Amino acid sequence: MTQATEEKKPPNIDIYKAWCKACGICVAFCPTGALARDETGSPYVKDPEKCAKCGLCELRCPDFAITVHEKKERQARGGQ
Numbered sequence: 001m002t003q004a005t006e007e008k009k010p011p012n013i014d015i016y017k018a019w020c021k022a023c024g025i026c027v028a029f030c031p032t033g034a035l036a037r038d039e040t041g042s043p044y045v046k047d048p049e050k051c052a053k054c055g056l057c058e059l060r061c062p063d064f065a066i067t068v069h070e071k072k073e074r075q076a077r078g079g080q
């Protein structure tokens, strides 16, 4: 009786500021506009409801500074 919003729960995205160089790649590749840049250029989760959990931001970040938890599984990954 307490699992009402399980499907719609917002994504869990961590941005490690210490590693982030504010290049904006993650924001540029985000297909839904869930991410945005603040006045210093650093990314933040502007609209978590828009996140499709595609994992592109994590994949494209050159510094491994952003992690999307509960990503949708990609199927054609093969063994590893």
Ligand code: SF4
Pocket: 011, 013, 026, 029, 030, 031, 032, 033, 034, 035, 050, 051, 052, 053, 054, 055, 056, 057, 058, 068
């Ligand atoms: S997981 Fe996809 S939709 Fe969500 S913030 Fe990252 S790039 Fe955008």
Ligand code: SF4
Pocket: 015, 019, 020, 021, 022, 023, 024, 025, 026, 027, 042, 043, 060, 061, 062, 063, 064, 065, 066
């Ligand atoms: S792609 Fe990585 S380093 Fe660049 S702004 Fe996004 S989190 Fe920061």
